[in-house]
Amino acid sequence: MTIRFRSVTLFLAVILLFIVSAAVSLQATAQDDNTAGTPSPEAAGDTAASVASSSVNWTVENLTFTSDYPAGFSFEATITSSAGPLERARIIWSHAPGTQRSRPAEIDADTGILTGRWDASGADAVPPWVGVIYYWDVTDVEGNAFQTEPQYVEYADDTRDWVRSESDDIIVFSLDLPSDINDLAVDAMAEQREKYRAAWGDLLPYKPRAILFGNREAWNEWQITYADPRVIGLTASDWGGTVQVVTNSGNLYHLAYGTVLHEVGHLYQSSFTVMAAGSWLIEGDATFFEIDQQYDYEGRVRTMAANGDLPVLLNGSGPGVSGRNARAGYDIGYTFFRWLEINYGLEGHRELIELLDTGIGRVEAIEIVTGLSGEEVESRWRVWLGASPIVPTLHPTPTIFFFPTVTPYGQ
Numbered sequence: 252m253t254i255r256f257r258s259v260t261l262f263l264a265v266i267l268l269f270i271v272s273a274a275v276s277l278q279a280t281a282q283d284d285n286t287a288g289t290p291s292p293e294a295a296g297d298t299a300a301s302v303a304s305s306s307v308n309w310t311v312e313n314l315t316f317t318s319d320y321p322a323g324f325s326f327e328a329t330i331t332s333s334a335g336p337l338e339r340a341r342i343i344w345s346h347a348p349g350t351q352r353s354r355p356a357e358i359d360a361d362t363g364i365l366t367g368r369w370d371a372s373g374a375d376a377v378p379p380w381v382g383v384i385y386y387w388d389v390t391d392v393e394g395n396a397f398q399t400e401p402q403y404v405e406y407a408d409d410t411r412d413w414v415r416s417e418s419d420d421i422i423v424f425s426l427d428l429p430s431d432i433n434d435l436a437v438d439a440m441a442e443q444r445e446k447y448r449a450a451w452g453d454l455l456p457y458k459p460r461a462i463l464f465g466n467r468e469a470w471n472e473w474q475i476t477y478a479d480p481r482v483i484g485l486t487a488s489d490w491g492g493t494v495q496v497v498t499n500s501g502n503l504y505h506l507a508y509g510t511v512l513h514e515v516g517h518l519y520q521s522s523f524t525v526m527a528a529g530s531w532l533i534e535g536d537a538t539f540f541e542i543d544q545q546y547d548y549e550g551r552v553r554t555m556a557a558n559g560d561l562p563v564l565l566n567g568s569g570p571g572v573s574g575r576n577a578r579a580g581y582d583i584g585y586t587f588f589r590w591l592e593i594n595y596g597l598e599g600h601r602e603l604i605e606l607l608d609t610g611i612g613r614v615e616a617i618e619i620v621t622g623l624s625g626e627e628v629e630s631r632w633r634v635w636l637g638a639s640p641i642v643p644t645l646h647p648t649p650t651i652f653f654f655p656t657v658t659p660y661g662q
């Protein structure tokens with residue numbers, strides 16, 4: 252295939268909005284009705300069984316989901332109780348495990364039809380083709396509660412000619428891109444499957460989605476908040492996927508074998524561990540899962556080492572992942588994970604993320620995995636890169652709170 256690679260910086264501009272997606276999550280939570288204590292869909296069957304034993308008969312008819320992309324989607328159902336009319340009804344849904352949204356439903360007193368609706372707005376917006384797992388939660392006038400079995404649908408954009416592919420590893424949607432992008436992403440995920448499994452201890456608990464736009468206008472349509480021309484990608488565990496826009500002569504091979512694998516690495520981070528957003532740890536780790544590198548990351552860091560420019564890694568703030576030198580944190584972080592793999596295998600990666608998940612600080616976790624002091628780890632990593640083992644004097648940097656900002660840095 253012909254790969255036209257305009258410049259490295261084009262691909263530097265692919266953004267991962269981990270910080271922003273965290274903000275999306277927070278805002279979405281704040282805007283949603285409180286669903287704390289609501290049983291998960293998995294519990295619905297048990298609830299239904301217990302309700303049935305209390306001699307109330309429930310009937311469920313005409314379960315309907317309607318995509319009204321990009322404005323939102325709506326749900327309808329007719330649910331009746333033998334004990335009396337319904338008093339309350341809610342529609343509850345999630346796009347990926349871990350996050351639920353809900354809305355109160357309207358009950359038509361004459362027809363008994365329930366209607367629930369979600370309107371896309373601001374930070375609440377989601378891209379097309381996210382999965383929607385939903386169920387109804389209703390209570391009749393006698394206080395009997397009932398939940399329907401979970402239903403699975405997709406928030407479809409039927410106004411355009413999307414190409415959908417699904418494998419054991421991923422669901423890929425592409426629009427206005429060469430059709431082989433779907434196969435490339437499927438193949439890349441298959442090729443990396445065992446590395447993910449070994450490094451994380453298991454595969455993701457859901458099938459991730461890659462939603463790939465080759466059309467800027469279509470991309471802008473769903474981004475009610477983020478219609479920022481600099482943003483060309485978002486990844487959110489809330490959606491269980493990554494959304495990217497590629498225009499002009501995008502490097503399709505890198506999109507699949509680099510970007511998608513990198514972003515799926517971030518989805519693993521969200522599912523399996525706790526890592527500080529916007530850190531070399533989180534970006535170096537996601538970069539570690541790219542098969543196709545934009546350039547020789549390790550080579551670049553070895554050049555830094557040879558020039559005496561290798562910064563302090565473990566103590567202090569470490570190399571940054573934003574601003575003019577955004578790639579430093581990605582590349583240097585990547586070399587740390589390569590060093591860890593060479594010396595401790597993917598098993599070392601798995602141990603590290605499990606320790607971080609318990610809330611242990613990163614230096615302490617690295618010390619436990621390696622059996623070495625933090626200073627010794629830093630020294631050995633430096634020597635491996637061809638630098639002097641002497642760690643440069645650390646000049647303390649002020650702690651800065653990075654407010655989530657949409658910037659064209661990093662990936």
Ligand SMILES: [Zn+2]
Nearest residue numbers: 267534537662
């Ligand atoms: Zn990233």
